[in-house]
Amino acid sequence: MLYTPLCYNDVYPINANDFQQFQMIVYKNRQCYVQRLDDGSFQMYQLLSTNPYDYLEHAFHPGTIINNNNIM
Structure with missing residues (x-):
């Protein structure tokens, strides 16, 4: 278990490609x-938000x- 304020990609860098x-x-x-x-359609990968309550919404997991219809 790794306890850190960094996101997963900062600890384990993703290949740029x-x-x-x-x-x-x-x-x-x-x-x-x-x-x-x-x-x-799209699959959620990462939410970019400073509001901690946004991360509790199931739509952003x-x-x-x-669906394409829901995107601005």
Whole structure:
């Protein structure tokens, strides 16, 4: 178990080439990194927010599927 205020990617760096598969979008007025799936929907990868309550919302949990209709 590793207790740190750093995010996972700061402790275990991601390869820059791997990160190109993600794109930043605005979803429910919050910035997120997502990965586009083959069917056109998106899968949540990372939420970028300074509000700790945003991380409690199920819509922003990693792995959540987002439809194109919900994206700004």
